[in-house]
Amino acid sequence: MSGINLKVKIGSLELKNPVLLASGTVGYGNEISQFTDLSKIGGIVTKSISLKPRKGNPPQRIVETHGGMLNAIGLANVGVEEFINSKIPFLKEVNSTVICNIAASSVEEYVECTRILTEEDAIKAFEINVSCPNVKDGGLEFGHNPSAVGTITGRVRGATNKPVIIKLSPNVSRISDFAKIVKSEGADAVSAINTLVGTAFNIWTKKPKIKNITGGLSGPAIKPVALAKVLEISRNVDIPIIGIGGIMNWQDAVEFMIAGAAAVELGTVNFVNPNAGIEIINGLTEYCEKINIKEIKEIIASYQL
Amino acid sequence: MSGINLKVKIGSLELKNPVLLASGTVGYGNEISQFTDLSKIGGIVTKSISLKPRKGNPPQRIVETHGGMLNAIGLANVGVEEFINSKIPFLKEVNSTVICNIAASSVEEYVECTRILTEEDAIKAFEINVSCPNVKDGGLEFGHNPSAVGTITGRVRGATNKPVIIKLSPNVSRISDFAKIVKSEGADAVSAINTLVGTAFNIWTKKPKIKNITGGLSGPAIKPVALAKVLEISRNVDIPIIGIGGIMNWQDAVEFMIAGAAAVELGTVNFVNPNAGIEIINGLTEYCEKINIKEIKEIIASYQL
Amino acid sequence: MLTEIAEVVTVKKYGSNTNLIKVHAPGIASKAEPGQFCNIKVSETNFPLLRRPFSICEVKGEHLFFMFDIQGEGTSILGCKKKGDKLNILGPLGNGFNTGIEFDTAVIVAGGIGAAPFPFLLSRLKKKKVICLVGGRSEAQIITYGMKNIYISTDDGSNGFKGTVVQLAERIKDKFTGGKVQFFACGPNAMLKALKQFCMENNFSCQVSTESAMACGFGICQGCPMPAANEEKYYLVCKDGPVFNAKDIIL
């Protein structure tokens, strides 16, 4: 093994390397484990969980676009109880850091989910999704309203001693304003970005290609936007950032870390290359060797403007 | 010729077809005329003009991204006087509808430019760029501040009898709020979208690939976002919309019109295929024939949600 | 399930728009079951971004065959592959046709490129009576590759019965005899829906291979829901399907 140290810290959360698998793009870990060795991955962020199971949106839920895809899954998930009973046991065995992502339709639901799930030893941190663009009764309003995001952060903070990461919406004028508020309300870190709102039409039926009308845009198409949001937060707020958006290879991951991210999450790439996480981790090691540094954390926010 | 009528109206502005060439991607018309017959194009939106000439940003100004490109030209332009003296004479001969795009750093400058240029018969309408993300002393603040956008609209409205189109920024939470304000201040139409803020880093030098740090993202990558913004405006505000963002072919143009656009502007595609405008116009005619309609305007906002 | 870098052996035209690609993929070939599919990366770049799902058409030794129509950019690229090119393939994916059940006669119903999974299935039904119904919009869409005892329908009547393949089934239903009859169908969801109706009315058991937009193909994106018939939930086409018992889903 090379002597490169890939460890990073997100607040008090230690990760063996900065590569996480993003919520909604790795399920609860079991399916993807057939294609990749999850024990090598820095961390797994589980599919957004709500208090009760959610069926999700009717089809069609996804469509490919140039360099990206739109999704409107509608936060289909098994609910807290089933998550604890049938998903946590697998996650316990994985030997990776498990971050539990929570999405809810009310402040109370966020708090309740956190309160229940904080009891689970397997869960090392929470990522609070205040930014899912596909849920009509929740997400959107929260994510675009600074005071709502502040309230959720403060209340969730009060419900757990574990690190709290707030996942921010990119569909706002100044994402750094939101990062400031969540920091002041006690969040340990932010993750950015969730998907951009987008749509596509079938020109013959004149119907939206996605049943939900709009969906969330992810994939390499959004990488420049995601990088700009991470940089904006990094230049304006002193808080650890998890960078997300269009990462396809280790070069992309490095770009995010240079722009200010202490760790990264891989989303859409998992669908195309379920082993991407490990390839990226290997690439990061090689990069450190090439630029002659011993610890990956040296490159975090190392931008030369 | 087929009996298809491609005429559309943007407020009182009649266009022989809905295909315009977007500001900043066609210069002042002369260079591109070597590759395409501008007299067939619905309209030409000239490069953003400011009162005095602008040198623009130092290199590097552009970089390709997946399915798109970032630019930070910095509104390099010849200024109003030189525009009138050396560019308008060519535009007069073109036999297409000329829309003059104005960008400024103060409300007064917008008004002054409009006041001078409204005297030019060759100019049939104004597109007011309140949304250029690459100019530090102007654009950005205006474009994200509803009351500033309202003020500019009202004041420009007072300075000309010609149609006024406000070009909106997509880098906001709710673009329709801006459309509402500009409508109430007397704008005839809105155009959407300008570019998304983005960036890219060189992982070896750790410097931004673009000297200006951030740039504007354009091209097919942004099409789903642009379509969603057009749809949002169309569903919430009764104002003609010019759709822009990632249009590469006639199918894309149709998608924008279905989503609510009365006309479209072609940007980045001009760099790749300077004859795209004409190919798209031909495609629109064929589309009308295929779906058996006589007038293209029937498809405007024909979405079936 | 595995990721295999498969070498292209041949790409052959079959009819006007249909292609048959043969690749060397020993790992997947050794595990594949009829009705399963693979998710194929058609390029080495990020364009097109997503993999494309294709039914496993045939397995011969260490080789897999896929049959596909040129639809858009993904299938165009696939159609241009040359001997020696490499394809990154995930597979075998999903649940295939259940042939472990008791039946004596298999009725195959294929709509257009829906013929793709049947050569593989038929290779496992050598001891059964087989009747194949093959439909298409017109003669050019009729694919009988690997079929036997064939009845054809076309919407325009350019070959065989004029009408849909389900109308054809109705017409010749007195031939569906010979012990217990089991339907296996693949084609557009609209066809499967009509067929389900026919089978319910006539009390035939019917397995359908369904289609859906897919991002991952193995259950992590939740992009491919199929409404369940008896529960308030969605199945996933890629993981719970693509083959379902017609009565379990709402088509």
Place this chain on the structure above:
Amino acid sequence: MLTEIAEVVTVKKYGSNTNLIKVHAPGIASKAEPGQFCNIKVSETNFPLLRRPFSICEVKGEHLFFMFDIQGEGTSILGCKKKGDKLNILGPLGNGFNTGIEFDTAVIVAGGIGAAPFPFLLSRLKKKKVICLVGGRSEAQIITYGMKNIYISTDDGSNGFKGTVVQLAERIKDKFTGGKVQFFACGPNAMLKALKQFCMENNFSCQVSTESAMACGFGICQGCPMPAANEEKYYLVCKDGPVFNAKDIIL
């Protein structure tokens, strides 16, 4: 300037990383001047999105030659072209070398793939004395295709003079004789900058072919600024260049 769909005739390897592609493009070929470039769409899809600029390397009858190094995705795709493939080419673009001026001896200075425009230029300088200085990082980067009277430099000394091509010029400058001497140079902008310095000090007139990121290649995007030396403005590399008189620009 025109858009031409050109057919690929051959693609040949030249050295380890360099390729020479020959295409049939009679329209552009009939108008091209040395030092001009073409903007080439390397694929028929939107990936990669932008065209790629390449100097016109040679013109033979109705054929154009381009010489290129594999850098990234665009040039990789170009390197995989086969006889009969079609390329969409815009050209000829920009202002080439000015050979209408008076001079007796041409000194060619090429850095790496900067050798590309010189075969075409030299075909027009048959009556002049020519000295060619060719530099590269190491032997593998030395491209002497179409050159004559050659002096070589490599950064690592693996071929010829050890040092930069401008240091080589300094070393052999007493050879730059024979009436009026005119420099023509192409290579990385850093090399051109050093060469400009050398030429100013030694009073040689020097034309440089510069590089810049480009979107359109013909003056509509303003993406390719080059600072002017005597005015507070930018030239456009694609339209005012790519060849400039070195003294007119700030490198």
